[in-house]
Amino acid sequence: MAGLGQGAARKSLLVKIVMAGESCVGKTSIVRRYTEPGSPAFSSSYLATIGIDFKVKPVTFNDTRVKLQIWDTAGQERFHTLSTSYFRGAQGFVLVYDITNLDSFQGIASWMKDIYEKAGDEVDIILLGNKCDKETERVVPKHKGEKLAWEHGIPFFETSAKDNVNIEDAFSTLTKEILEKKSCVLYDLDVVDLSESKKRTCCAL
Numbered sequence: 676m677a678g679l680g681q682g683a684a685r686k687s688l689l690v691k692i693v694m695a696g697e698s699c700v701g702k703t704s705i706v707r708r709y710t711e712p713g714s715p716a717f718s719s720s721y722l723a724t725i726g727i728d729f730k731v732k733p734v735t736f737n738d739t740r741v742k743l744q745i746w747d748t749a750g751q752e753r754f755h756t757l758s759t760s761y762f763r764g765a766q767g768f769v770l771v772y773d774i775t776n777l778d779s780f781q782g783i784a785s786w787m788k789d790i791y792e793k794a795g796d797e798v799d800i801i802l803l804g805n806k807c808d809k810e811t812e813r814v815v816p817k818h819k820g821e822k823l824a825w826e827h828g829i830p831f832f833e834t835s836a837k838d839n840v841n842i843e844d845a846f847s848t849l850t851k852e853i854l855e856k857k858s859c860v861l862y863d864l865d866v867v868d869l870s871e872s873k874k875r876t877c878c879a880l
């Protein structure tokens with residue numbers, strides 16, 4: 676701890692990231708894979724997200740401590756208004772489709788619109804084509820995902836929450852983009868209760 680006082684050691688940036696995309700594309704599985712790497716095997720059973728939930732992942736970038744607050748929204752249509760109400764104040768979005776589900780890919784344009792409307796056009800977005808382990812069931816070619824991402828000027832990865840493919844890289848890329856572009860508020864973790872951010876939008880205090 677040479678050179679750093681107790682207080683400085685506890686400082687961290689807080690970044691709000693929101694998962695978005697149709698129901699069943701794998702948002703919860705991706706968040707779980709990323710935030711609970713030590714957890715047991717991937718679960719193939721589907722339990723729809725009801726409402727909203729968030730997980731916190733501490734990471735370090737170029738000696739900067741960052742707490743990623745990752746909000747997992749419900750993709751089901753009946754939760755759409757609730758889910759998109761959490762878009763406000765987010766600095767980054769992980770927008771997910773399922774490479775075996777054409778509707779989920781075609782729905783991306785509409786999610787983009789929701790994101791820009793609610794969070795502004797300065798936000799950082801990353802596009803993920805998930806379930807790339809299911810190659811035999813693929814209906815969305817990789818080049819289509821790449822083209823869509825290129826048109827929007829955003830990074831693209833094909834991922835598998837099941838096989839842990841590109842999950843870490845996707846979040847690292849998004850976090851890096853956010854940190855390079857934004858001036859986040861430095862929080863003192865001794866006084867900020869993360870549960871409080873359920874009631875207020877982080878980085879907007």
Ligand SMILES: Nc1nc2c(ncn2[C@@H]2O[C@H](COP(=O)(O)OP(=O)(O)OP(=O)(O)O)[C@@H](O)[C@H]2O)c(=O)[nH]1
Nearest residue numbers: 698699700701702703704719724750806835836837
């Ligand atoms: N083969 C495979 N299955 C996956 C993958 N990711 C998720 N699944 C499965 O897809 C189903 C839906 O996953 P969820 O993570 O619950 O999807 P979601 O997008 O959070 O769904 P909502 O809560 O309804 O918005 C589950 O049965 C998962 O096991 C993946 O990378 N590969």
